[in-house]
Amino acid sequence: xxxxxxxxxxxxxxxxxxxxxxxxxxxxxxxxxxxxxxxxxxxxxxxxxxxxxxxxxxxxxxxxxxxxxxxxxxxxxxxxxxxxxxxxxxxxxxxxxxxxxxxxxxxxxxxxxxxxxxxxxxxxxxxxxxxxxxxxxx
Numbered sequence: 001x002x003x004x005x006x007x008x009x010x011x012x013x014x015x016x017x018x019x020x021x022x023x024x025x026x027x028x029x030x031x032x033x034x035x036x037x038x039x040x041x042x043x044x045x046x047x048x049x050x051x052x053x054x055x056x057x058x059x060x061x062x063x064x065x066x067x068x069x070x071x072x073x074x075x076x077x078x079x080x081x082x083x084x085x086x087x088x089x090x091x092x093x094x095x096x097x098x099x100x101x102x103x104x105x106x107x108x109x110x111x112x113x114x115x116x117x118x119x120x121x122x123x124x125x126x127x128x129x130x131x132x133x134x135x136x137x138x
Contacts, residue, residue, distance in 0.1 A: 011132045018129075019119040026115040031108040033078075036061060036071050038112060041080060041105035044097035051084060051096040080104055 024035040031038070039061045044050055052060070058068035072095045075081040080101035086092030097105070124133040 008132070011129060015123055015129050015132055018123060019116065022119040023112060023115050026111050027108055030111050031104065033080075033104065033108065034074075036063065036067075037075055037080070038105065038108050040068075040071055040075060040095075041097060041101050042109075044081065044095065045102055045105050047097075049096075050102075051094045053086075054093050054095060057095060075101065 020035065027033060027035055027038050033041075040057060043057060043060045044052060054068055054072065055065065057063075057072070058065055061068070063071065072081060072083070075095070076083065079098060081095045081097055084094045084096050086094060120133055120137070123129040124137075
């Protein structure tokens with residue numbers, strides 16, 4: 001790894017942290033759900049039959065198995081998802097988005113996209129992060 005690689009990576013980490021903070025704050029404040037919950041609902045909303053195996057969901061949103069289990073438990077408690085067992089393999093557990101979960105995801109989506117655009121726009125004005133945002137937007 002070169003010094004330049006390290007600088008680029010540090011910029012990515014900084015940009016990611018700033019954007020994630022803004023997204024999490026907006027989604028929580030306006031819709032009462034966490035960013036991971038929102039992302040899980042998004043993945044489930046576009047999945048075939050609105051369902052994913054727990055491990056698939058974990059991989060798609062970047063969580064480990066334990067974290068995704070806790071996340072799904074919160075979504076279930078809120079009525080946004082439900083669990084289902086694989087008909088071919090009763091050990092296989094799926095999480096399935098509910099109609100209420102779809103409604104929450106659809107309502108939160110404009111907030112997410114607006115906040116993402118604003119956060120990237122603010123970062124684009126930053127002397128250090130602006131060039132990185134420009135590359136990412138091309």
